[in-house]
Amino acid sequence: MKMKLGTQITIFFVIILIFSLGSMTFLSYHQMRIILTDELEEKLMNIAVYASEDYMVIDCLDGYENFTNEELNEHIEEIRSETNVDFITVFGMDRLRLTHPVKEKIGKEFEGGDEGRALTEPSRYISSAVGSLGKSLRAFSPVYKDGVQVGAVCVGSTLVEINKETFAKTEQFVPFILIGLVLGICCAYILTTNIKYEILGMEPREITLLLKQNDAILENVKEGIITLDEKGNLIQFNKEAAKILGLTRKDMNRNINMFINLEDANRLMNDENNIEDFEVKIRPGVTVLCKYNVLKDDKNHIIGQVINFRDLTDVKRIAEELTGIQKMAWSLRAQNHEFMNKLHTISGLIQLEEYDEAIKYISKTSSRGNDVTSTITGRIKNINIAAILLAKYYKAEELRIKLEIDKSSFLNKVPEHLNDDDLSSVIGNLIENSLDAVSVDGTGKILFKMSEDDDKVIIDIKDNGPGVPENIKEKIYERNFSTKSGQRGFGLYIVKNIIENANGEITLSTDKGTSWHIEIPIEDGDEND
Numbered sequence: 036m037k038m039k040l041g042t043q044i045t046i047f048f049v050i051i052l053i054f055s056l057g058s059m060t061f062l063s064y065h066q067m068r069i070i071l072t073d074e075l076e077e078k079l080m081n082i083a084v085y086a087s088e089d090y091m092v093i094d095c096l097d098g099y100e101n102f103t104n105e106e107l108n109e110h111i112e113e114i115r116s117e118t119n120v121d122f123i124t125v126f127g128m129d130r131l132r133l134t135h136p137v138k139e140k141i142g143k144e145f146e147g148g149d150e151g152r153a154l155t156e157p158s159r160y161i162s163s164a165v166g167s168l169g170k171s172l173r174a175f176s177p178v179y180k181d182g183v184q185v186g187a188v189c190v191g192s193t194l195v196e197i198n199k200e201t202f203a204k205t206e207q208f209v210p211f212i213l214i215g216l217v218l219g220i221c222c223a224y225i226l227t228t229n230i231k232y233e234i235l236g237m238e239p240r241e242i243t244l245l246l247k248q249n250d251a252i253l254e255n256v257k258e259g260i261i262t263l264d265e266k267g268n269l270i271q272f273n274k275e276a277a278k279i280l281g282l283t284r285k286d287m288n289r290n291i292n293m294f295i296n297l298e299d300a301n302r303l304m305n306d307e308n309n310i311e312d313f314e315v316k317i318r319p320g321v322t323v324l325c326k327y328n329v330l331k332d333d334k335n336h337i338i339g340q341v342i343n344f345r346d347l348t349d350v351k352r353i354a355e356e357l358t359g360i361q362k363m364a365w366s367l368r369a370q371n372h373e374f375m376n377k378l379h380t381i382s383g384l385i386q387l388e389e390y391d392e393a394i395k396y397i398s399k400t401s402s403r404g405n406d407v408t409s410t411i412t413g414r415i416k417n418i419n420i421a422a423i424l425l426a427k428y429y430k431a432e433e434l435r436i437k438l439e440i441d442k443s444s445f446l447n448k449v450p451e452h453l454n455d456d457d458l459s460s461v462i463g464n465l466i467e468n469s470l471d472a473v474s475v476d477g478t479g480k481i482l483f484k485m486s487e488d489d490d491k492v493i494i495d496i497k498d499n500g501p502g503v504p505e506n507i508k509e510k511i512y513e514r515n516f517s518t519k520s521g522q523r524g525f526g527l528y529i530v531k532n533i534i535e536n537a538n539g540e541i542t543l544s545t546d547k548g549t550s551w552h553i554e555i556p557i558e559d560g561d562e563n564d
Contacts, residue, residue, distance in 0.1 A: 039238060041227040048223035056212050056219075063208060068201045072172070075192060076161045079174035082118050083190040084159065086111065087176040092125050095133055096178050096186035108134040108141060121168060121193050125178075127186040128154055140167055145189070153177050153187035163194075170194050259323070262330075263340045267291055270339070279323060279346050291342075315344070322346075414445045415485070419455040420462065424483070427466045435477050436470060441484035450492055450555045452537035461533055464526040465496045465551050472500030472549060487557070491539075494553040502545035511543075 086092055095107045102110075107125065111134040115123045125133040126145045135141050147164035157177035164173065173191035177184050234242060259276030261269060268288050276282060315325045323344040330339040384393035411428070415421040424440060431438035449458055466481065473479030484495045503511060512531045534541045539555035 041231055044227045044230065045220075045223045048226070049220060052216060052219035052223075056215055060205070060208065060212060064201065064205045067204050068197070071197060071201055071204070075172060075197060076174065078118070079120065079172065079190045079192065080159065080161065080176070082114070082120060082123065083174040083176035083188050086114060086123055086125070086188045086190065087178045089114075092178055092188065093180050093185065096125065096127055097180045104133055104141065108138070112136065120190055121171065121196060122166075122189075122191050124189045124191075125186060126150070126189070128184070130154070133186075135167075137167070147173070149173065150175065150187065150189065153189070154184070157184050157187065166191070168193055172197065258343045258345045260341065260343045261291065263291055263342065265338055267340075276344075279344070410440055410442050410444065414442075416447050417449055417455060417458075419459050420446060420449075420485075423459045423463050427463065427470070431470060431481065434470065434475050434479075436473055436475060436479040436481065438466070438481045438483065441482065444483070444485045445487060446485050446492065447487060448557055450537055450539075450557050453533065453555065457533045457537070461530050461553065462494065462496075464530050465494075468526065469496060469498035469500065469549065473498050474500075490557050492553075492555045492557060494555075495551070497548060497550040499548040502547075502549050503543065505545075508543065508545075 089110075091102050091107055091110050095102055095104065111123045111125060115121075115136065122136050124135055124145065127133065130145045130150065132141050132143055132145055147162075147166040149162040149164040152158055152160060153175035154177070159174075159176045162173050162175065163170065165171075166173075168191075171191040171193040173189050176188050176190075178186045178188060237245070256273065257275060259279045260273045261276050261280075261282075262271035264270050267290050269282070269286055269291050270288065272280075272282050315323055323346055325342055325344040328341040328343075329337055330341060332338050381393050381397060384390075408425070411421050411424050415424065428438050428440065449455060462485075466483065469481045473481060478499075480499045482495070482497045484493075486493050511527050513528065531541060534553060534555060537555050539553060542552040544550045544552070
């Protein structure tokens with residue numbers, strides 16, 4: 036069974052802490068020993084030089100009997116006691132001791148084997164050797180009488196004493212080491228707790244599994260998904276997003292506006308609400324349906340965005356099928372309603388025995404229906420545009436609104452920067468706005484005209500509604516703005532975007548109702564230039 040992440044972090048942290056503190060303690064002990072040894076060597080040499088110049092030492096080594104060896108030993112022991120060293124040994128050229136802390140060793144030959152340089156060279160030096168008191172650090176200094184060497188002095192301290200002093204100095208650090216170890220363990224616990232909190236209490240294998248699951252989901256969804264940081268730079272994308280936008284790994288950390296024009300990105304970073312689906316044109320012929328989701332941290336600060344989008348190719352194909360069914364339903368519904376009204380009228384005329392009037396009414400109704408159908412289907416060459424016009428016509432009929440389609444209307448070619456759906460969306464949204472604006476008491480009237488003039492398509496739509504108030508004219512193209520309740524406020528925004536993306540213009544006038552004048556170039560003027 037694997038250890039939990041918190042246990043692993045704590046153990047590794049403690050091991051590193053022990054190693055670090057142990058290394059520091061060892062190095063401190065080693066450095067302290069070097070410093071103390073250097074100080075001791077200097078001290079021993081100073082004492083040895085001092086003793087080698089002592090008058091009593093010189094007198095006894097020179098053979099004078101002014102002082103006995105016992106007096107010399109007592110004198111040297113006083114110096115040893117005052118200087119706190121382990122031994123001070125005075126010996127002659129014959130290596131025989133004149134002084135020693137252990138009186139029984141006086142008169143015996145000096146031990147250690149490192150005294151030769153003091154008698155033969157002679158010189159002052161520091162040596163380490165095993166003597167009668169054990170291994171010790173010694174300082175040698177020759178003794179002279181009138182320029183002639185008469186012996187030497189050896190001052191030393193055993194290494195046991197050096198070790199004791201080093202340990203005594205090092206023990207001062209022990210409380211701080213223990214405090215550091217305890218604090219380290221506490222910090223390890225706090226760090227572990229914080230890490231567990233940040234990763235939602237999950238173990239590494241759980242995080243790995245979750246990441247693999249998320250990758251599998253992201254790579255298999257049919258929508259493109261990209262993640263942006265707070266500056267709008269790309270930090271993640273899935274396979275479908277790469278396919279639609281043409282992204283590669285080299286595009287990481289680059290601003291998303293280099294690949295897709297997200298005009299609302301900066302505003303959305305400060306928006307409290309997510310944005311519903313809307314269309315964004317990436318490049319000519321490619322439009323995606325986007326939805327923004329703002330990312331926030333646990334402190335409710337905005338840290339980025341997730342944008343999911345879908346190529347509208349499949350969506351529009353399905354929409355076309357649904358729209359066709361809806362158009363057919365509207366047409367059949369309106370035709371049925373209108374047909375029943377006309378049958379009732381004809382029935383009434385027959386019952387009144389107004390046969391001539393009935394024949395005239397039938398002829399007039401038939402001619403009127405044929406005129407509208409022939410105008411739409413005969414002069415509007417695009418089947419989608421013809422279908423939307425026919426559907427809106429019959430819807431207007433049902434609502435008791437008069438929709439007049441100018442008989443001179445004509446469309447032969449859809450502009451290059453538009454597809455059938457874009458143009459249908461423009462016409463459908465504007466007529467729908469007029470249907471909402473005019474009265475349904477039989478006085479409502481809408482005029483529609485479409486034509487081609489040289490190198491552009493011209494669309495005019497006019498109604499006799501109340502018009503657009505002056506105070507909201509500048510707002511009607513904004514997303515989510517509407518004077519009506521419900522999921523509204525997208526129609527005119529979409530219309531304006533479609534027209535501007537096609538390098539066209541839309542003009543609004545409010546003289547005795549609302550008039551829309553639209554001009555869209557048929558061909559791309561930039562390419563012709």
